[in-house]
Amino acid sequence: MEILLTRAQKFIAFTLAILLVLVVALSTLHLGVLIAEEIWKPPRFLIAVHGLLDIFAFFLLVLIGVELLETLKAYVKTDAIRVRLVLEVALIAMARKVIILEPEGVAALTLLGVAALILALSVAFYFERQAQKDQPSAH
Numbered sequence: 001m002e003i004l005l006t007r008a009q010k011f012i013a014f015t016l017a018i019l020l021v022l023v024v025a026l027s028t029l030h031l032g033v034l035i036a037e038e039i040w041k042p043p044r045f046l047i048a049v050h051g052l053l054d055i056f057a058f059f060l061l062v063l064i065g066v067e068l069l070e071t072l073k074a075y076v077k078t079d080a081i082r083v084r085l086v087l088e089v090a091l092i093a094m095a096r097k098v099i100i101l102e103p104e105g106v107a108a109l110t111l112l113g114v115a116a117l118i119l120a121l122s123v124a125f126y127f128e129r130q131a132q133k134d135q136p137s138a139h
Contacts, residue, residue: 013076020072024065031058053099060096064089084132087125094118 038051047055071085094117103111 010076013072017069017072017076020065020069024062024069027058027062027065031055031062034058057096057100060092060099064092064096067092084125084128087121087128090121091118091125094121 035055038047038055039045041048041051067085067089071082071089074080074082074085094114097114098118101111101114
């Protein structure tokens with residue numbers, strides 16, 4: 001039974017990886033189209049601040065997909081989830097949230113929550129890095 005479950009788990013992870021590659025590839029293509037449209041809008045070759053924010057938010061979204069793919073690849077390779085990769089994905093997601101967030105339209109408590117979450121992720125990332133330095137053979 002354990003062998004069957006392990007094979008099913010590997011098959012699902014492999015299927016997810018294929019689907020994620022497809023989504024990231026299509027998203028990258030979409031990002032290219034978005035950039036081209038922003039460049040082509042009058043005044044040509046100048047991107048407005050709002051357009052830049054849209055591009056950066058989409059860029060970070062694609063980067064999250066790439067990092068998720070890296071996490072999935074590490075999981076398939078080592079059969080364990082690497083905490084550092086998960087923290088990196090979470091930090092990138094929070095950076096994206098900060099970029100697309102309109103502060104005047106959000107409650108102060110929500111902004112405080114976002115700041116607290118970023119701080120918590122940063123502290124966790126710091127301690128994870130310190131743990132890696134203490135154990136050089138655990139790469």
